[in-house]
Amino acid sequence: MSSLVGSSVYPLNSRNVSYLSTGNRTSRKKVDTSSIYTRKFVCCSMAPQNLKPADEFRPSKFNDSSLNLFTEDLDETDVLIECKDVYKSFGEKHILSGVNFKIKYGEAVGIIGPSGTGKSTILKIIAGLLTPDKGEVYIRGRRRHGLISDDDMSGLRIGLVFQSAALFDSLTVRENVGFLLYEHSRMPRDKIQELVAETLAAVGLKDVEDRMPSELSGGMKKRVALARSIINDTTKTTIEPEVLLYDEPTAGLDPIASTVVEDLIRSVHCKGNDALGKPGKIASYVVVTHQHSTIRRAVDRLVFLHEGKVVWEGMTHEFTSSANPIVQQFASGNLDGPIRY
Ligand SMILES: Nc1ncnc2c1ncn2[C@@H]1O[C@H](COP(=O)(O)OP(=O)(O)OP(=O)(O)O)[C@@H](O)[C@H]1O
Numbered sequence: 001m002s003s004l005v006g007s008s009v010y011p012l013n014s015r016n017v018s019y020l021s022t023g024n025r026t027s028r029k030k031v032d033t034s035s036i037y038t039r040k041f042v043c044c045s046m047a048p049q050n051l052k053p054a055d056e057f058r059p060s061k062f063n064d065s066s067l068n069l070f071t072e073d074l075d076e077t078d079v080l081i082e083c084k085d086v087y088k089s090f091g092e093k094h095i096l097s098g099v100n101f102k103i104k105y106g107e108a109v110g111i112i113g114p115s116g117t118g119k120s121t122i123l124k125i126i127a128g129l130l131t132p133d134k135g136e137v138y139i140r141g142r143r144r145h146g147l148i149s150d151d152d153m154s155g156l157r158i159g160l161v162f163q164s165a166a167l168f169d170s171l172t173v174r175e176n177v178g179f180l181l182y183e184h185s186r187m188p189r190d191k192i193q194e195l196v197a198e199t200l201a202a203v204g205l206k207d208v209e210d211r212m213p214s215e216l217s218g219g220m221k222k223r224v225a226l227a228r229s230i231i232n233d234t235t236k237t238t239i240e241p242e243v244l245l246y247d248e249p250t251a252g253l254d255p256i257a258s259t260v261v262e263d264l265i266r267s268v269h270c271k272g273n274d275a276l277g278k279p280g281k282i283a284s285y286v287v288v289t290h291q292h293s294t295i296r297r298a299v300d301r302l303v304f305l306h307e308g309k310v311v312w313e314g315m316t317h318e319f320t321s322s323a324n325p326i327v328q329q330f331a332s333g334n335l336d337g338p339i340r341y
Pocket of ligand 1: 118
């Protein structure tokens with residue numbers, strides 16, 4: 001699927017057209033959202049009701065390096081997302097056949113596995129873009145029913161960062177990054193403008209607010225899209241934990257550009273520091289990737305999907321030394337082994 005330049009999943013209207021009024025233009029802009037139509041369903045960008053403040057929710061045991069230890073006896077209150085026996089078919093094609101895994105608060109998890117094994121599909125199910133045929137997805141312990149809509153908040157902000165930038169071509173960088181806030185918050189325009197500049201600075205961009213996407217390099221577009229994913233309504237009294245789902249963020253990038261993106265992913269995580277030196281705001285993230293550099297650099301724990309099931313889970317450093325023949329074959333790229341193409 002697309003590159004880091006993704007964008008969070010927006011609470012768009014059910015039409016394919018949205019109108020953006022930024023207050024600093026003489027007319028409202030008509031934005032064709034059909035190219036990102038799936039985002040209208042996802043939405044976890046509006047603050048859900050009855051949320052605990054993030055600090056109250058944050059498990060104290062995860063304030064240190066124990067974050068990197070995944071154990072079966074984890075405290076269930078630490079779990080942000082759980083996939084329980086998830087099945088998904090497309091027509092006659094059975095893609096997911098009982099997927100089980102949990103994502104804890106503070107985790108940086110990679111989903112890996114052979115092509116066509118359903119990695120992007122499970123990401124879309126978590127994001128609410130697809131519904132499972134069978135099985136359940138729990139978000140902070142609450143079962144998700146169907147697709148997410150603006151009225152069915154999950155209690156957790158979830159953003160899906162598409163592989164492609166998916167920026168609105170007809171909007172400036174400022175309007176792209178502030179889109180959600182212009183559309184769905186009561187924040188004053190000047191405050192949004194300030195927040196957009198601050199969020200862009202957090203991903204290492206300055207003085208680009210008035211540019212159009214066509215005036216940006218590929219790497220800059222990725223940063224703008226990431227800024228759009230992490231911008232938050234600061235007037236809300238509750239700050240909910242946020243999860244970002246990245247679908248192949250480094251696909252098609254050269255090794256150095258990949259490193260930049262991998263570091264950016266780390267920098268906006270709560271355990272990292274953004275370009276302004278402030279702690280990142282993303283509680284947990286999941287990266288679907290094929291890239292070895294991304295596996296090594298951007299995630300701490302891996303979930304290996306094969307033939308519709310999780311066949312291995314472990315820490316990143318355990319990946320290359322695993323005795324599991326499926327993992328061994330995948331790590332070495334060997335043609336011989338249980339994975340057949
Ligand atoms: N909406 C859809 N309709 C029909 N088939 C689909 C749909 N989405 C995915 N598939 C099929 O499901 C299978 C799994 O797709 P998915 O993109 O989840 O795999 P993946 O593991 O992410 O693959 P890759 O690593 O190659 O990106 C593929 O065979 C794909 O063609």
